[in-house]
Structures are given as C-alpha cells and as structure tokens.
Amino acid sequence: MALSDYIHTFGQHLLARHGERVHKIALDAGFTCPNRDGSKGIGGCTFCNNRSFNPNGRQPQALEAQLDSGRNAIAKRTRAKKFLAYFQAYTNTYADVVELDSLYRQAMSRRDIVGLSVGTRPDCVSSEVLDLLARYRDEGRIVWLELGLQSAFDETLRRVNRGHGLKEYRDVAIAARRRGIPVCAHLILGLPGEDESHFHASLDSVLEIGVDGLKLHPLHVVKHTVLAQQWRRGEFRPLTLEAYIRHACDLIERTPEHIIYHRVTGTAEKDILLAPEWCSQKWNVLNGIERELARRGHRQGQFADMPMQKERILDAA
Numbered sequence: 001m002a003l004s005d006y007i008h009t010f011g012q013h014l015l016a017r018h019g020e021r022v023h024k025i026a027l028d029a030g031f032t033c034p035n036r037d038g039s040k041g042i043g044g045c046t047f048c049n050n051r052s053f054n055p056n057g058r059q060p061q062a063l064e065a066q067l068d069s070g071r072n073a074i075a076k077r078t079r080a081k082k083f084l085a086y087f088q089a090y091t092n093t094y095a096d097v098v099e100l101d102s103l104y105r106q107a108m109s110r111r112d113i114v115g116l117s118v119g120t121r122p123d124c125v126s127s128e129v130l131d132l133l134a135r136y137r138d139e140g141r142i143v144w145l146e147l148g149l150q151s152a153f154d155e156t157l158r159r160v161n162r163g164h165g166l167k168e169y170r171d172v173a174i175a176a177r178r179r180g181i182p183v184c185a186h187l188i189l190g191l192p193g194e195d196e197s198h199f200h201a202s203l204d205s206v207l208e209i210g211v212d213g214l215k216l217h218p219l220h221v222v223k224h225t226v227l228a229q230q231w232r233r234g235e236f237r238p239l240t241l242e243a244y245i246r247h248a249c250d251l252i253e254r255t256p257e258h259i260i261y262h263r264v265t266g267t268a269e270k271d272i273l274l275a276p277e278w279c280s281q282k283w284n285v286l287n288g289i290e291r292e293l294a295r296r297g298h299r300q301g302q303f304a305d306m307p308m309q310k311e312r313i314l315d316a317a
Contacts (some may be wrong), residue, residue, distance in 0.1 A: 001294060002245040003286055003289065006300060007261050007299070008257055008259065008260050009109050013260045020081065021078055022082045022083065022114060022159060023074045023082075024083070026086045026088045027061065027085055027086060027087050027089070028088070028089035028090075028093060029103050030059070030080040031095065032091070032304050033244060034091065034124060034190060035161070036090075037164040040123075043160070043226065043238060045162055047226075051217050062230045064106075070110070071084075083113050083117040084113070084115050084117050084142060085107035085113050085115065086116070087103075091120050091121050093120040093121075093126075096122070097126070099131055107224040108136075112231065115144075116144075117145075118143075119146040121163075122147045122148070122173070123163065123164040123170075127143070130145075130175055130176055130179055131179070134181055138180075144183075145176050145181050146171060146186065146215070149185050149187060149202075149206065150188045151191055151194065152204075153194070153201070154166055156191050156193055157194070159193055160190075170209050172208050173185070173211065174210065183211050183213070184214065184215060184260075185206045185213070185214055185215070186217065187216045189217070189218055192230070193270045199250075200254070203251050203254060207228055207255070207259075211259060212260065213262050215266075215267035216251065218244045218265050218266060219264070219277055220238060220268050220276060221274040221276075223272055223274060231274060238275050241276070241284070241285065244285070245283070245285065245288040245289055245292050246292065249292045250298050252264070252293070254303050255300055256266055257300050257304070259289070265289070267280060
C-alpha cells in the first residue's frame with residue numbers, strides 16, 4: 001500500500017487528470033513580504049526564516065536557471081515530462097500585476113511547463129491578480145492559488161505576528177473560487193497556544209468557506225527567528241512526531257475525499273533546524289502517517305460528516 005491509497009494526493013490527482021506525472025518546480029522570484037518590508041510589519045512571522053522552505057535563501061538564481069535545475073532533478077528522480085512552476089518563496093503576488101504577468105509568463109514559456117501554482121498571503125491578492133490567474137485558466141493552463149492561512153484563529157495569528165486575520169482569507173478564497181481558480185489552504189499544526197481542538201476548528205472553518213486543496217505543516221523551530229528565542233526560553237514546545245502523526249491522521253479522516261492533499265508534512269534543512277529533529281526526515285513522517293491510517297483501517301473522508309466546531313472560531317474572532 002502507498003500513502004495515495006489512503007489520501008487524495010496532488011500527484012495522483014494530476015496523474016489521473018493528465019495521464020502522466022506532473023511535478024512542481026519550486027521557484028524563488030525574489031519577492032519580499034509586507035510583514036517584513038514595513039508595509040504591515042518588520043521581522044515577519046515569529047516562525048519565519050525563509051530558508052526553511054527555500055534553500056536558495058535571498059540570492060535566487062535567474063528563473064531560467066531555477067527551472068532548468070529543478071526540471072533536471074525531478075526528471076532524473078521521477079521521469080516526469082511535465083511541470084508546474086511553483087512560485088513558493090515569500091509573497092508571490094506582492095507586486096504590480098504587469099510585473100506579475102511578465103514573471104508568470106516567463107516561467108510558463110516552455111512547452112513542458114503546463115501551469116503554475118502561486119503561494120501567497122491572503123491579504124496580498126487583489127481582484128486584478130485574481131483576474132490574471134483566471135485568464136491563465138481560460139488559456140487552458142493548470143492554475144492553483146496557495147493561501148497561507150496557518151490558523152483560523154485571529155488570536156493565534158496575532159500571537160505569531162502574522163499580520164492578517166481569517167476575514168482576509170475568507171474574502172480571497174471566495175473571490176478566487178468564484179472565478180474558477182482552485183484554492184489550496186496551508187494550515188500549521190502546533191502553533192503556540194493551540195491544541196487539537198484548534199486544529200479541528202481551523203479545518204472546519206476552511207471547509208465551510210470552501211477549498212479545493214490542503215497543505216498540513218508541523219510547526220518547527222529554525223534559527224534566527226523569534227520562535228527560536230521563545231523555544232530557548234522554554235516558552236514553546238513543539239509537537240512530538242507521534243502527536244503530529246496522530247493529529248494529521250485525525251484531520252485527514254475528517255477531510256472530504258474530493259479535496260486534494262498537496263502536502264501532509266513540511267521539513268527544514270538540518271543546518272537551520274533547531275527542533276524538533278524529526279522535521280528533517282520527511283519520509284519518516286509520511287511513512288508514519290501511512291502506517292497509522294493503515295492501523296486504523298481508515299482513509300481520507302472516513303469521518304467527513306462529523307459536526308463542525310464553529311463556536312470555537314466565533315469565540316476567537
């Protein structure tokens with residue numbers, strides 16, 4: 001058995017829909033973030049060191065070079081012949097729409113790049129950007145809008161200096177899906193002050209608003225962040241591997257089976273990761289989730305009809 005036997009994975013979705021493997025090539029287009037440049041704040045989220053998801057740091061190669069190296073590495077590993085340009089690092093809609101169009105089209109200019117996935121903050125997606133993404137869809141390209149919500153609790157988002165709330169996410173998610181743009185929501189498990197009831201309530205809120213894909217991430221501590229200072233002072237304790245696997249499986253069971261899981265864990269480079277150590281070992285986590293679902297005899301959607309926990313969201317908003 002494989003993880004895709006229990007979860008509706010992004011890879012299997014693309015394989016079924018397009019008849020062959022389609023893989024993301026992660027890109028850093030040199031964007032910044034309004035929570036770093038002073039527009040909304042300075043320093044960013046308390047957990048954010050961009051190298052934790054972008055090994056190239058803040059000196060990215062040209063897009064062409066990134067596409068070449070990403071394509072070659074993925075093709076060698078998977079033999080894939082089609083790719084998505086994944087604008088991943090920082091806030092990838094934080095620019096004038098003309099500049100965005102130029103960058104996106106540059107990345108999609110090669111025939112084997114069949115679309116794009118754009119990672120961003122929900123407070124940085126204008127109607128003009130949504131119209132631009134909708135035009136790409138109308139041209140027959142694969143398009144995904146990935147929104148970093150992290151938690152549906154405004155109190156939590158303030159605690160980690162996120163710089164936006166649930167309302168911004170709700171407005172953009174609804175507006176995007178009305179234009180036919182599929183939305184993938186990012187949720188972090190283990191944020192300071194949260195427990196499993198918060199994890200479930202955040203999932204409930206995202207499902208109620210409407211979503212097409214999900215990414216789950218464990219909160220990990222990386223160097224040169226406020227969270228690292230809090231961890232050193234004993235003010236924050238990350239989830240254990242066993243707890244994360246249990247919580248992730250609980251959420252997967254409650255997720256309707258038509259929703260696509262783009263990711264069920266996240267990792268960081270060993271040279272910047274402080275805790276927990278298991279966040280450097282992706283396959284241990286993935287295999288653990290697969291084994292736990294097999295042990296339970298359950299798969300995605302098993303308990304999708306469980307009642308929602310709206311009152312927790314309303315209390316925290």
